[in-house]
Amino acid sequence: MRIPILKLYDYLLVSVQVELDDQTVLQFQEDLLKKIHQEGSSGVVIDLTSVEMIDSYIAKVLGEVVDMSNLMGAKVVLTGIQPAVAITLVNMGIMLDEVPTALDLEQGLEKLQLELEE
Amino acid sequence: MRIPILKLYDYLLVSVQVELDDQTVLQFQEDLLKKIHQEGSSGVVIDLTSVEMIDSYIAKVLGEVVDMSNLMGAKVVLTGIQPAVAITLVNMGIMLDEVPTALDLEQGLEKLQLELEE
Numbered sequence A, B: 001m002r003i004p005i006l007k008l009y010d011y012l013l014v015s016v017q018v019e020l021d022d023q024t025v026l027q028f029q030e031d032l033l034k035k036i037h038q039e040g041s042s043g044v045v046i047d048l049t050s051v052e053m054i055d056s057y058i059a060k061v062l063g064e065v066v067d068m069s070n071l072m073g074a075k076v077v078l079t080g081i082q083p084a085v086a087i088t089l090v091n092m093g094i095m096l097d098e099v100p101t102a103l104d105l106e107q108g109l110e111k112l113q114l115e116l117e118e
Helices: A022-039 A056-072 A081-092 A106-117 B023-040 B056-071 B083-091 B107-117
Strands: A003-009 A010-015 A042-045 A075-079 B005-008 B013-015 B043-047 B073-078
Touching: A003 A022, A003 B013, A003 B107, A010 A022, A010 A106, A010 B005, A010 B056, A022 A056, A022 A081, A042 A056, A042 A106, A056 A075, A106 B005, B013 B023, B013 B073, B013 B107, B023 B056, B043 B056, B043 B107, B073 B107
Parallel strands: A010 A042, A042 A075, B013 B043, B043 B073
Antiparallel strands: A003 A010, B005 B013
């Protein structure tokens, strides 16, 4: 199962609408980094609105995806983190510090624009 | 397998990045119409860049999706139709007349804007 990555102008948009398992999230990591390289994208919005649950491994991989994308020169904004996911993340001590977040895709894009203008 | 549908402002964006089978395309039809109703979207871009092959049944369902969306008040633009898909469609006598098309997602969005301004 691959998570589709949309290119929109300088950005990549990802809406995760499947439950994430280990295999899927690793494949996503690889696909996203390749796509950033291919398209020379300056920013990525990853929308997690449809993700109901997350475990520590998936949170760790997502955190790494953000770090790796940043290293490659692309800012990442996570959007639509649900209450249950936020609770799980904080309970597990995973803060995803320094990762910009926003309520939804639109606000994520605006945040990205702001971050890139800084 | 469900095809993710992204809401971006007044529009819905769909990037089909799996091979379409009968079940998937019917599920997509249902999901898209529901989402148009839910979000009150005025336009939809369906990007087929990653679709390498299409058969007559899938083409028929896609054509119907466009008609149904139009009936509900949402304009649809198809983008990224590959050479092989275009050849198959024309050889099968399916012209998807009157369906606006564009090269990629960005041009699809611009076309949608133009269509809606008319």
